[in-house]
Amino acid sequence: MAIVDDVISTGASTGTALRLLRGVGAEIVVIGTLVTEASIWRTSLGEDASMVRALGSIPFFDLMDRAVSSKTGRDNCTNDDAPSRSSGRRVTNL
DSSP, X not given: OEEEEEEESSSHHHHHHHHHHHHTTOOOOEEEEEEEESXXXXXXXXXXXXXXXXXXXXXXXXXXXXXXXXXXXXXXXXXXXXXXXXXXXXXXXX
């Protein structure tokens, strides 16, 4: 049986699917995904990580790290028209 997911980030959903399917006797032979995000999923899935086949991978994006307060001088991805938690402004273009 194959498991297919759109994105594997932490591996939590994929791990749950593996446990549930194996619990009913399924033999998983491959895990397919469009993209993997970062690499924490490898630790989460353990040996099962070797079954993952992805079309691509992307780094981990933490939106709150990108919406840095203007105090740091790195507030170049926000605008003034809507609030956010970090700087009082909403992130619009990442």
